Amino acid sequence: MKALHIFQDLGFELFIVTNQSGVGRGYFSLENVYVIHRQLQNDLRENKLHPFKDFAICPHSPDDICQCRKPSGQMIQDLITKYHINPKKSYMVGDKLIDAESGKNAGVNGILVRVSQKTDFPFFKNLLDFAHHLKSNP
Template identity: 35%
Template sequence: MQKCAFFDRDGVINQDNGYVYKIEDFIFCDGLFGLLETLKAQHYLLLVITNQSGIARGFYSESDLNTLHCSMQEQLKAQLGFGFDRIYYCPHLPSENCDCRKPKIGMIQAACKDFDIDLAHSFFVGDKITDMQCAQSANINGKFLLADTQVNDNSLKNVQKIATLHQLHSIIRNLTFKEQE
């Protein structure tokens, strides 16, 4: 089984400027490259789990989204020599009540069918409570909330609030150091 780092996209991988689908509007978040390098060196599977309701809202097409994701992957490969192992997205509106839209776990279940993932030794990085709810419902132990707000959902367990990806990178490096001792 393989440990996995699940990433939300907007607000975690790239700056969230609202329905980002144009290449020129896609700006990587500070600290992402170093974090991904460390995770790859530690043999984590790197997956993106993202709601993209802009498709159902008619703001952009699936083709537009795929073009952006190809560009994102190319930029990562040029910078790091690798990209994300897979990108999962939900194109639906919240009102459609589909199984793939976070906080539901359909995208995590799809990833588990595609890969032999050890959810107990995996973690999810998101910037919204729905990301943390998804991780908890999927029994992912590590939950990192990249946000300025407090977690006001008492049903969520073991959510660690982080201010930056640099902070998460330090946490991951320290965990690895402790495991090696």
């Protein structure tokens, strides 16, 4: 939560961009995903944070060959268009390579946290480390 406070203090809007192939595979329903997202929003409010601005969900399984599943940049691109976001001043942070790649594919800065594999993307030990980095490198 501390990291999210820093992001919001710096003026960033927060979004969730998520692959939920468990829906497409029939392991759980989209309604289950919404329940978790509502819980996240409550957690943010209880911690005196603004809620996430929006959620982008790919509910498809890899076999569906959809346009939205990360590493596609489609979900991020849609948010950029919908909210008039400047991609150059935005970051896609994730703990999987496909997260950073999806950001890159949408023209957004891709950032990795908590991964051990070496990649070309900037890497931080955790979200808080990245938040501190942004704060000291505005």
